[in-house]
Amino acid sequence: MHRRSFLFIFLAFTLQLLQSAPVQAQPLESKAIYQMHEENVFQIRVLNRETGKKSSIGSGFIVGDGRQVATNFHVISQIVSEPERFYISYLSKNGRSGELKLLGLDIAHDLALLGSELALGQANETSALPPKGSPVFAMGNPHDLGLTIAVGTNGGILNQTDDSRILFSGSLNPGMSGGPTFNDKGEVVGINVATSSNAISFIVPSVYLNRLVERVNKAPLNANQNLKAEVTQQLIAYENGYLKGILDQDWPKIQLRQLSVPGAISPTIRCWDNSRKLPDKALYKRYQINCANQNQVYLDSQNKFVGSLNYHYFWLESDELNSLQFYNLYQKLNESKIGGRASQEVVSNFNCKTWFVDVSQQTFKTSLCRREYVEYEGLSDILFTAALTGHDNKGFFVRLTMTGIDYDSSLPLIQKFMETIEWTP
């Protein structure tokens, strides 16, 4: 009897403890998250006014006051390029559709906020990013095949993208851009934006979406606004901030034979040895290092990405070639090109000028080339090259390229770049 009473009391006490413990939300599974959000995640379509047919598709979801829809800028960028030809529409899972207006843009983070005249449904709540390794769920309309959900984990915010991207281990596909990424509570932690191979995808942190919603609530874009000017202004503001951040910090250096040169001058930049294998019988040695940033910005379907900052070092030396042979080789290799297949509708021709500049007691034959964007006044592509002269059997050149940047803002960077180069006798 005594033993039974003790058991009863223990069970009652345990039950009481369980009942009095604080209530915690249970992690949701992908099925539950899908069911929870299937009505407020849309397909976003850019339609041709003449034909009524889709020109591009992506995904979007309800935010803010329930009349706002978030998506990626690159999904709806045709509206900026040709507003008179296209319009934006949403399509819900149950077939509901309607026109959306552009309310705001965040070019640097590839976000757009759209608005409907009618209430669209329950706005999604946003939340901070869960810890690294936590499950996250991306929803969207891949390849126009219907709404789906992709499961993956949070790989953390990538500093090489200027904190503008989260690494996602799930598989995003074209058409899912602009869709929401949820944590296991069904809160939006990011916006699907890009994919790479082997289930490596990227998400924009929701903090930038919140800022955009806040900005739009204060000052939305008006119908007659020059969208290209707005895009240019935002891009220049972002790039100038980015360059200022680079200029304000000390630059690490790389020793390349007798020269000390700038290394990875920003967390967004990665440098790689790119020295190619030389033929066995080569009478010279050459070393190459390439450095490039990862935080490029989508501009439009013609230009694709701008905001690249690449620099390439090239060292050449030989004890066996005479100076005539050496300079024939040096000149042959001294060829710098700027990437991209730009057409005359997109950019102007380059204008180049050459100087002989003293850098660390050495003479560099230095060239600077500039071209501008036809439809984005104030944006330029820049090519800077400097080739070491005056040595019989040693050569070095650097090529620095920047795309979609304010020309005047790039010059301090070029100046610091040159001042950082040091010759070691």
Next chain:
Amino acid sequence: MDSLVLEICTQGLHRYHVINQPRTRVGRAFDNDIILSEPTVAPYHLDIIRHDDGNIELHNLADINPARFNGVPDTSITLDTLPINIKLGRVMARIVQPDQPVAETKTLAGNGRSKQLFSHAAWGVLLIMLCLIVSSIDFYTHTFSSYKWTTMAKFVARETALYLAGLIFFLATLERLIFNRWEVKPLVVVISLTYLIFQLISPLIGELNYIFTSQLPELIFEITWYAILIPFIASLYLIHINHQRPNKGILFAMLLCSPLIILSTIEVTQALGYLDNFSASAGYHRDLSALNWQNADNISISSFIEQAKTLSPGKISD
């Protein structure tokens, strides 16, 4: 009654027939006195009648492509002065007096001093050897790996010997077809000399580009070489070696060189920015020099940045 001479010119070839009969019939039929094997000539095309008083009567016999006398169509013409130009279909002919003065005798290509250079086989061989040596030097200065002499020999054979042989063969054939002449030895000399001059001047142009930090020396050389010097050399060759009349020699030289003239002119005007052409590549000055002679002064980094501020973007194409 003095005899006359009928000069017939077909495809650059001149044939001469002495006319000493009172009546001479010209045409394509085999029973003519002078037979012209040319499809545009009628079987019986022209009658030439000579009178005792020295007058000549010409009668057109052709219904198709009737004869033209001094450029005028006529059924018959009587004249007492010569020469007279006659057109029979596509054939150009001329009746002249036997004592009609002929052009001065041209010296053989390479007679006298010029023979030492243009007509002597030894010069041709020597110049070809020089071309091969220059080509070997070019290979040596532009090869940056260790190599066997056979590699150099293959390069020289492929890049120079074959190239020169092909060019000589092409131009000699052209000369044979157009002017009915074979002038192989002078052609070898002229082509080898031109090749040598080009090979020797080209590196100097690169140096000038570097000295003046400009592409202008190269552009000037390109337009001068291809649009002026090559046609000039071709004209001299046609006039002095092929013995063409100056205006004909110049005309043929210009026609022959017209692809070079057109291409170099387009390239140079494009490089100077006179054509509204778009290029996605940056045409900056990339010449480097072992001599390192420069005309421009060195400047500091800050001066460079100051000057860079004034750099405007390139032209937007229409």
